[in-house]
Amino acid sequence: MTKKTAGARGDAVRSRRGRALPANACPACGTTMREKKGPLRLPVNGEEITVPDAGHLACPACKEVVLRLDESRRLRERAIALYREKYHLLSADEIRSLRRRFGLTQGALARLLRLGGNTMSRWESGRNVQTAAMDVLLRLIRDLPGSIEYLRGRAA
Numbered sequence: 753m754t755k756k757t758a759g760a761r762g763d764a765v766r767s768r769r770g771r772a773l774p775a776n777a778c779p780a781c782g783t784t785m786r787e788k789k790g791p792l793r794l795p796v797n798g799e800e801i802t803v804p805d806a807g808h809l810a811c812p813a814c815k816e817v818v819l820r821l822d823e824s825r826r827l828r829e830r831a832i833a834l835y836r837e838k839y840h841l842l843s844a845d846e847i848r849s850l851r852r853r854f855g856l857t858q859g860a861l862a863r864l865l866r867l868g869g870n871t872m873s874r875w876e877s878g879r880n881v882q883t884a885a886m887d888v889l890l891r892l893i894r895d896l897p898g899s900i901e902y903l904r905g906r907a908a
């Protein structure tokens with residue numbers, strides 16, 4: 753490797769640092785990325801879930817895919833909703849409505865179930881999914897009269 757090549761490489765690095773990339777430039781190759789809607793996969797509980805119509809930016813040159821913050825949040829919420837459908841778990845809305853039926857705040861139901869303070873909020877906003885075991889417990893609370901009273905009698 754000659755001294756000249758090393759110098760050229762150094763210049764390239766300096767020019768990359770000095771020049772701001774346009775907002776929709778591909779982080780890998782600099783080509784302007786395009787708005788796309790298409791299938792993207794995301795792992796939920798270790799399983800790859802395909803969201804068929806996920807909004808994102810795609811690079812026409814190198815196929816790099818970039819998600820903006822809101823797209824990334826929507827992709828996760830969609831993947832979790834599809835996961836819940838696939839395994840017949842209660843949806844975010846179903847969990848919210850069963851909690852409200854008993855007049856409980858998210859924190860109050862979390863305490864009765866010995867869960868972390870933010871767990872109900874994560875389930876109800878679709879940012880996280882309940883385990884199959886917790887799903888059974890939620891269904892018991894919903895469908896078995898007296899369950900909430902039973903849990904209240906054993907509250908920590």
Ligand SMILES: [Zn+2]
Nearest residue numbers: 778781811814
């Ligand atoms: Zn690219």
